[in-house]
Amino acid sequence: MAKWMSVAQVKEKIKESSAEEVTAQYLETIGKSKVNGYITVSEKALEQAKKIDNEGHNGPLAGVPIAIKDNISVVGLPNSCGSKILEDYIPPFNAHVIEKLTAAGAVILGKTNMDEFAMGSSTETSYFGPTANPWDLERVPGGSSGGSAAVVAAGEAPFALGSDTGGSVRCPAAFCGVVGLKPTYGAVSRYGVVAYANSLEQVGPLANNVTDIAVLMDVIAGYDRKDSTSIDSKTEYQKALIEDVKGIKIGVPKEFFGEGIHPDVEKAVWNAIHKCEDLGASWEEVSMPHIKYALASYYIIAMSEASSNLARFDGTRYGYRASGENWHAMVSKTRAEGFGTEVKRRILLGTYALSAGYHDKYYLKALKVRTLVKQDFDRALSKVDVLMAPTMPNPAFKIGEKIEDPLTLYLSDVNTCPINLAGVPSLSVPCGFTDGLPIGLQIMGKPFDEPAVLRAAYTFEQNTDYHTKRPPEVA
């Protein structure tokens, strides 16, 4: 069995052999993993696959294995969020996306590693140790959905679910040479996904190719009455896989090619834009003047919401609990021992930004900037169909290289977080290499215009061979 298969190939293989055999093969590959991509491998995966073989299933993903980020609730599997505080927490309910996947017949292989509570861009803040980048085991896979991207790149799952609050699907997709989509805010239900910053995040798929992203979106997207921010857009994702960009207008926001960008990244992205031009699209430069404030605004909003979201982890009802002479002491100790440094930093900064006397200066100002960034996107996308830019300004860095310098690490989100402020869809697709490390092209679109984004990505992919390249270390 080929290690890297598209969903179509997996389904073919199931037909030839069985779901059980396909799942067993993936579990075997996982067993030999060098990347530490999974926190939990499901003991029930084989059983699930066998059940599908025995009982038959006509769902679109019947028997197809998938990896799930460890902040998405699956009944019976721990949902650690990469944290000590939830190490032993097993949710009694499924996330909406898991209900959808199960109904479609997917087999859950396990839960993937992530930055603690999705706070990070390198998967190094996980309590369960860092995940390695399959292209260079000394480097980070990106984050926070680093586990999901790494296992897809390493052939340990055909595709995976991540979550993207400020780039957490697209950053690891770019670093690991896979495709990743942050859907429009509201396209996919957040029910059952442990919140880091509610107003910014979406569940997003990661896969080896654009087609599988669309396949997965057709399963997981859609209205869910349990999520009041979910919207029924009735988008048909696979229908958007049209190999044709003739007449499509591309906007190139110069603010995304700022200071500190790696020359090879800049070159690869421009090559991709020119490739699209060759295929019949046109491009023009667009200006988004408020993008330079987006990073600061993003971090204030994300940390503020996080400081509130993470208040529930107090040792009282579930999860890690330290002992203390009274409730307050117990809670303080639980949180001191249960959370890692980065999580504590963000809770403290978020608490500060919301505090009386600072609320207007930081939080309200950040909301104002958010509106301006949104308007920048509206304006730019009123003239063009999609925007193209680098996903990450640099390729994957070394494990340990930036972890002691949080500000530098935050800066690496400069091109991904504006998208979350605006709520628009954005996809990262492989577009080149530098020193053997993948580079990601970021394609952004209008709200709920994933079809335009997918069409541009699909056409680019079908006319290049970056997505066929596999990491040498683990091949």
Place this chain on the structure above:
Amino acid sequence: MVYENPDGVRIGLEIHIQLNKLKTKMFCGCSTDYHNAAPNTHTCPICLGLPGTLPVLNKKVVEAAIKVGLALEGEIAEETQFHRKNYFYPDLPKGYQITQYDFPIVGNGKIVIEGEDGEHVVGITRAHMEEDPGKLVHIGSIENSKGVLIDYNRSGVPLIETVTEPDMRSPKEARRFLDKFRNILEYLDVFDGNLEGAMRVDANVSVHWGTRVEVKNISSHKGVERALLYEIMRQKNVIRRGGKISQETRHYDEGRGVTLSMRTKEEAEDYRYFREPDLMPMRITDWIPAIKETLPELPDAKRARFIEQYGITDMHAKSLTSKIMLADFYEDVCAADVDTKIAATWIADVLLGELNYRDLVIAGGLRGYVGFIGFYNQKNPDRLISIHVRNIVELVNLFAEGKISDRAAVEVIRTMLDTKEKKTPSQIIEEKSLFKAEDDLVTKAIAETIAENEAAVQDYLGGTEKSLNFLVGQVMKKTKGTADAKTARELIIKELKG
């Protein structure tokens, strides 16, 4: 007469009421009917705040809040939204409470109460929706508790918090405000004030127009009056001794009837409010017309109509409209062929008096059940006592037709309240031989009494009025109480004085 308010008292109230007539909680599908349930049985991942869960607003809560707003003659916001109030407490499963902040659903309303000097308007600053936290249960007493148990059955029950202007000038006015407010809420059918924890009150109070002190944790209307009386006395004495009132929050100790300092202004908590990102802002202007149409007749309007329609006194009308169940019951009685004034007397004076004597409250959970009124003792809420409309009708008619004495009628009501078997007034009268004595029986008894009590008769004729009472008593004794005392008295006078 104008009330002088000699101590310059100003009282403002913050009242939390549970929308306990709604079937489900505010953000999940759990039942709100938890009062007799085992702890933590009315919970789900959402109201337990498990990670990953999201709130979905129960639209009935918004409708109820609009209803309350309209009944308080308030302004309903065009757009309203929710905020998070962040604080740590074991009964708060998410570490924040979903509430409203700068866009409350109701603003600028009022309630007219009977004040110290007649009608008095109390302004309503705002009313907003929020979720109830769980409940802490101490093992043993609070002072030497071995531990605390948490019951999340209450977590997520919808609340409306109403904030008044500091318009009340005495503890009595505060209590009257609460009585009126509760009455209005029960008319709206969104609230049953009899349930434990249904209404919780914080009071802001100041004297001599000075600094206000907040008194928290008051759970009954009587408690409010007592807490305020204590607090006003305390503040007056501090000032009298030359001290100053400092802005602080005090806790009301119901058992001891005193207020105790909890925290000063400097220790005030910072709740770090921000908009709840899991719920979208709502435009509700369009909802208002339809809700307006469902608004029932409110207490003041009903009271005026009762006076007009049934020809009863203002006192009786006020009493009969003080509970929606009672008002409905009275109207059901009046729908039959009865003397409405006599019915009002027997319900408002006698029945209510007997209820008070027995510590019985009118059940609020039975609206819609036409034909009877229910009561229970709050110490024993499971034992419901009910009286059917037709039985009161029968009783009132028997009395009006002169077939039973007033004493017998009272006895019938007492029997209906005190015995489990459902019997009609006629059955009770029959069993207890309460029918009014035949005229000749009474005449005979009077003749006998006069003959047997020569001394008393002479005393009476000599001007000792007391002796007449004795003679009436003797007649009653001879007729085993079946004679009508008033008639007997008149007959004796007639017999003796001609």
